[in-house]
Amino acid sequence: MSSPAIYTQTFSSLMGTDTVAEATRRMLDDRVSDLPVIDASGRFLGMFKLDRLYQILLPKAALIGYGVPDLAFVSDTLGDLRDKMREIEHRVVREFIVEPDHVVHTDTPPLELVRLLHEGINNIPVVDRDTGRLVGMASGRDLLLALRVEGD
Amino acid sequence: MHGEPAQAASVIFGLSPLWVATSLFVLTYVVIMSDRLNRAIVALLGAGTLILAGVLSQHEAMAAVDFNTLGLLLGMMLIVNITRRSGLFQFVAIWSAKKVGASPWGILLMMSIVTAVFSAFLDNVTTVLLTVPVTLLITDELKVKPYPYLFAQIFASNIGGTATLIGDPPNIMIGSATGLTFNDFGMHLTPIIIVVMVATMIPLYFLWGRHLSATDENRRHVMGFNESETITDPRLLKQSLTVIALVIAGFMLQRQIKIEPATIAIFGASVLLLVDNFGRDAETQSKNVHAALSEAEWITLMFFLGLFVLVYGIQKAGLIDMMAQGLLTATGGDFNVTALAILWASAVLSAFIDNIPFVATMIPLIKAMGPAFGGENALLPMWWALSLGACLGGNGTLIGASANLVVAGLAERAGTSFRFMEYLKVAFPLMLISIVLSHVYLYYRYL
Numbered sequence: 001m002s003s004p005a006i007y008t009q010t011f012s013s014l015m016g017t018d019t020v021a022e023a024t025r026r027m028l029d030d031r032v033s034d035l036p037v038i039d040a041s042g043r044f045l046g047m048f049k050l051d052r053l054y055q056i057l058l059p060k061a062a063l064i065g066y067g068v069p070d071l072a073f074v075s076d077t078l079g080d081l082r083d084k085m086r087e088i089e090h091r092v093v094r095e096f097i098v099e100p101d102h103v104v105h106t107d108t109p110p111l112e113l114v115r116l117l118h119e120g121i122n123n124i125p126v127v128d129r130d131t132g133r134l135v136g137m138a139s140g141r142d143l144l145l146a147l148r149v150e151g152d
Numbered sequence: 153m154h155g156e157p158a159q160a161a162s163v164i165f166g167l168s169p170l171w172v173a174t175s176l177f178v179l180t181y182v183v184i185m186s187d188r189l190n191r192a193i194v195a196l197l198g199a200g201t202l203i204l205a206g207v208l209s210q211h212e213a214m215a216a217v218d219f220n221t222l223g224l225l226l227g228m229m230l231i232v233n234i235t236r237r238s239g240l241f242q243f244v245a246i247w248s249a250k251k252v253g254a255s256p257w258g259i260l261l262m263m264s265i266v267t268a269v270f271s272a273f274l275d276n277v278t279t280v281l282l283t284v285p286v287t288l289l290i291t292d293e294l295k296v297k298p299y300p301y302l303f304a305q306i307f308a309s310n311i312g313g314t315a316t317l318i319g320d321p322p323n324i325m326i327g328s329a330t331g332l333t334f335n336d337f338g339m340h341l342t343p344i345i346i347v348v349m350v351a352t353m354i355p356l357y358f359l360w361g362r363h364l365s366a367t368d369e370n371r372r373h374v375m376g377f378n379e380s381e382t383i384t385d386p387r388l389l390k391q392s393l394t395v396i397a398l399v400i401a402g403f404m405l406q407r408q409i410k411i412e413p414a415t416i417a418i419f420g421a422s423v424l425l426l427v428d429n430f431g432r433d434a435e436t437q438s439k440n441v442h443a444a445l446s447e448a449e450w451i452t453l454m455f456f457l458g459l460f461v462l463v464y465g466i467q468k469a470g471l472i473d474m475m476a477q478g479l480l481t482a483t484g485g486d487f488n489v490t491a492l493a494i495l496w497a498s499a500v501l502s503a504f505i506d507n508i509p510f511v512a513t514m515i516p517l518i519k520a521m522g523p524a525f526g527g528e529n530a531l532l533p534m535w536w537a538l539s540l541g542a543c544l545g546g547n548g549t550l551i552g553a554s555a556n557l558v559v560a561g562l563a564e565r566a567g568t569s570f571r572f573m574e575y576l577k578v579a580f581p582l583m584l585i586s587i588v589l590s591h592v593y594l595y596y597r598y599l
Contacts, residue, residue, distance in 0.1 A: 059288070061288035061289035062285075063565070064285055064562050064565045068286065068289055069242075069384070072382075073246065073377050073378045073380075073381035073382045075376030075378065076373065080373075
C-alpha cells in the first residue's frame, strides 16, 4: 500500500489459545463483530466472527438449507441458548476461526482496497506477504482518515 | 407410440446400426456409472450421436420420447414445489414426532412412516430433502445419534416409493409403457410394500431402536415444538391440499375418465399455479411461476429424454430382441424362472447402477418376451418383479438410489458421516430380506 496510514496498526487481536469466553468479552469491550486471531509469533491464523457463534447456537438442521425454512416452531428459550454458550465458552478460539473472505498486503494498491470496501467487506486483515504476520487492519474508517487532506 | 417410421439417414461409414447403437449405449452406460459427467449431458449426447450417426431420424427420436412419463414427472414436481412453500411437510413431520411423546424409537418409526407415505406420492429425493432436516433438528434436540434415523429414512423413501404409480420413476415408466394405472399399482404393490416396511423396521429395532434413549428434559424440548408455526401460508396450504386430493382422485379414476396421468398431473399443476397467482400483480406472478418452474428437476427430465431415444435406438437396431432371446434361453423359457430372475437381477443390479436406465432398457426387453409367454397380458408378474427389484434394490448400497446419496450429503453437512461399507453391511442384507419377501409374494400370488 502506498500510504501507510490507510490501515491501522493499533488493533485488537486474539491468540489462537484464548478461550471463547475471552473472545466474546473482548468483542463486547471493543464493540466489534469480528477479531483477527494470531499465533505466538504474530502470524495471522484467521478471523473469529460473531457469525460463527450464530452458527454454533443454531441447530445444524437450520444450516443445511431446504427443509427447515424457519425456526419459529422451536421452543428453545434464551436459557437454552445460554446453556449452549456455556458448553463452548471454555474452548479455544482456534477451533472456531474462519478464513476471511479477503486479506490485503502492505503493498496492495489503495484502489483495490476501496473496491473491497465497496463490496461491503469491512475490517480486512493486512498481512505481511513474506512473514505472514498480521501488521494491521483496514476498514472504511481508516480509508476516510487516509483520504483527509493534510491540514483538514 | 413411435408413429410413422421416418427413413433415417444412412448409418455412418456404412457400419452396422446394431454395432453403432450398442456401442453408444454401452459407452453411455459406462460414462453414467462413472459419475464423471452430469447424466443429462451424457444421455442427450448419446441420443444426439445416434441421430447424427444415422441410426435414427430426428422424427423417430422425438416419437421415441415418452411424454407421458416426462409430463407426469414435471407435473408432480411443480405441485410439490408450490406446496412446499406452505410448510405442510414440516407440519406433518413434527406433528407425528409429538404423537409418540417424542420417544426416540417412536420418532424413528414415525419419521420412517411419514417418509414412506410422502415417498409414495412424491419423488423420493424431494421427500428426503423435506424430511431429513426435520429429523436432524429433532435428533439434535433429543441429543441422540442421527445415523439410525437417517438410515431408516433412506429405506422408507425407497420402500414407500415402490408402492404407487407415482412414487418412483421406474414405476412411472412401467405404468406409462404398459397402461397399468395408479389403482393397479396400489392393489398389486401396496400390500407387499406394507409387509416389507414392517419387516425392515423389526431388525432396525433390535439393531438400534432398543438402545435409543433421551432425557425427559430433551424430550420436553421436542414436545415444545409448535407445529402450527410451520404453516407459513394457510391459504396456499388449503389450495395445495385441494389440488393434491383432486390429482390423486384423477389418478384413481384414470380408467373411468380415460385421461393419461401426465395430463392429470400437468393440469393439476396449472390449476395450482393459477390459484396461487390469482389476483397478484404481474411481477409477483412472474416471480412465482419462474420459481416453481426453475425448481423442477430439469436434469432428471432431460436425462429421461435422452434415455428414451437411446433405448429406442438399440430397440430399432435389434439388440433388445437379442437380449430377450438370451434371457429366455438362460431361463429355459420358463415363465416363473424368468419372472423371478428379473426380480433378483433387478435388485442386485439396481443396488449398484442407476435403476432408471436399467428399467428403461428392461421395459422393451420384457415386452419383446410377450409372444413367447402368450401375449402382453400375461406379462403382469414380470412388471411387478421389475418394479419391486429395481425400486427396493436401490436400498442395497449408498449409491443405489439418488435419495441415498442426498441423505448422505445432508448428513455430512450436519456432521454425521455415511460410509459406503458401514452402510452396505446393514443395508444389503436388509435389502435382500425385502427381495426374499417379494419373491414369496410374487410366487404365491402370481406364479
